[in-house]
Amino acid sequence: MKARKILLFLFLGMLSSYLKAQDLLDILDQEQPDSPLYANATFSFSRITFGQSVETRKTGTLDIFTSSRFWNTPAPRSQSFVADRMSSRIALEYGLSDRLLFGVGGTTFDGRFDGFLKFRLVKQRTDGNGSSVSISLFQNAGYFSERFAGVNVDRSTRLSYTSQLIIAKKFSPNFSLQITPTFVHRGLLYDDEDSQNHIAVGVGGRYKLGGHVSLVSEYYYVANPIKSQTTFGAFALGINWELSDVMLQWMLTNARSTVEDAFILETRNNFNFKNPNFHFGFNFTYTFHLKNRLKK
Amino acid sequence: MLLLPFLIDQPPTERVIARQGKVSFFSYTSVEHIKAENNQVFSIIDLDSGEIAVSMLMNAFVFEKALMREHFNESYVESDIYPKATFKGKIVDFDPNMEEVQTRIVKGVFKMHGATKELEIKTKIEKTGNDFVITGTFEAMVKDYNIKIPPLLRGNIAKTISIDFNFKYEPYES
Known part of the structure; x- marks a missing residue:
């Protein structure tokens, strides 16, 4: 009995000194x-493919953003080099703060000029406290500058507005999903029957294939599409590749525009590989850092 | 009752702690110079045994460019999966009472990005009153820590990273 007690205390004594050594x-x-x-x-970027992601940029970063789409006309014989048509949106996007992104851009093909603000409302926490999703608010205004013969409704204006509530969740270091309820107020009306206000929802996701490369996809569904014309949901499947200050995004898509109201409501082709439906997209972004974080 | 003093056998050992230790690292190549600083590094020393521990959050490293910090955490050290780097070791022949500057070797195990590496680091230890300042420099090979660098960026990131540290310790009351 006594021996057992001594053994027990010896053990406890050893345990206590072991703990002391262990616990720095x-x-x-x-x-x-x-x-x-x-x-x-x-x-990895403020856009998944053509649409906005939940991400804003950091304070003092300036993105030179170019987004180009290439497609062919259905003519059996084409004299064009590589692609018959192309459209580019060239934009400057600046991080006013870590939560607020501001951008202005112009699109070559249809003369649309747009400006937007995106605000990061909620950040997802990974430590079990706080929010389990990220939320951003997005608002843009798009100005259609070209003369357009089909627009003969008096109520038409050249400005369209898109509002989005962007909700995203990073499920694992490799996998993120996003859902984007969207409201679009359209300025251009092709027919008196057409509604000026539209409800849409976007879904997007990314899967990281490696440290710097990810597979991305995006789709927009419109609940009340334009009646006077046949339109389709915008879809894209692409690859994002980040290389220090450069972001490269390639995609296969049916969306011609990178301005929200245009690609959500006025995508006139379904997604397939026939001309002129098939569009190849390439986004190139170079990021300038106008703020040095190490200087106090 | 007789055995109680045996359980609490020694007076509490004297320890010093650094709560705002600085660790910076540098990568110099002909293409690009990269520098990062972490000013929130924790370290503790057991003065009797000379045992030392260091713990730092990888996402607390600040870079000149905001995007570098994001890429560092996201693509290189994967701080979602490995949030901390730690060091645990011993200062060889440490004399906590020596008033002048002593140069000592710290031997121990450094853990980062899931990799474990034994290190021997030369350090300078200065005592002022009850406070200690420990400074030093060592070098780490990127490949020892399973950090993948894409071939296109091999020219931008040095194979050997130089690491500086500076810890100010004050008495620790638990």
Whole structure:
């Protein structure tokens, strides 16, 4: 009995000195304040393919953004080099703060000029506290500058507005999903029957194939599409590749525009590989950092 | 009752802690110079045994460019999966009472990005009153820590990263 007691206390004594030797890192764990851990880079860029992602940019970053689409006309013989038609949106997008992104752009094919603001409302936390999703608010205004013969409704204006509530979740370091309820107020009316206000919803996702490359896809469904014309939901399947200051995005899509009201409501082709439905898309972004974070 | 003093056998060991330790690293290549700083590094020393531990959050490293920080966490050190880097070791022949500057070797195990590496680092230890300042530099090979660099960016990131540290310790009361 006595021997067992001594053995037990010897064991406890050894345990206590073992714990003392063990616990320097544990002390540091306790001392380190529980700073909130946020999901970093739910998407690698402010756009998934043609549509907005939940991401804003950091303070003082300026993106030179070019987004081009290439497609062929259905003519059996074409004299064009590579592609019959192309359209580019060239834009400047600036991070006013870590949560607020501002951008202006112009599109070559249809003379649309657009400006937008995107605000990051909620950041997803990965430490089990706080929000389990990220939320951003997006608002744009698009100005259609070209003369257009089909528009003969008096109520027509050249300005269209798109509002989006962007909700995204990073499920794992590799996999993110996003759902985007959208309201579009359209300026251009082709027919008196057409509604000026539209409800749509977008879904998008990315799967990281490696440290720098991810597979992305996006689709927009419109609940009340334009009646006077046949339109289709915009779809894209693409690859995003980030290389330090450069972001490259390739995509197969049916959407011709990179302005929200245009690609959501006025995508006139279904997604397939026939001309002129098939569009090849390429976004190139170069990021300038106008703020040095190490200078205090 | 007789055995109680045996359980709490020694007086609490004296420890010093650094709560705002600085760690910076540098990567110099002909293409690009990259520098990052972390000013929230924690470290603790057991003065009797000379044991030392360091713990830092990888996402607290600040870079000149905001995007670099994002890429560092997202694509290189994967701080979602490996949020912390730690070091645990011993200062060889540490004399906590020596008033002048002592240069000592710290031997221990550094864990980062799921990799474990034994290190021997030369450090300078300065004592002022009850406070200690420990500074030093060491080099780490990128390939030792399973960090993948895409072939196109091999020219931008050095194979050997130089790491500086500077910890100011004050007495620790638990």
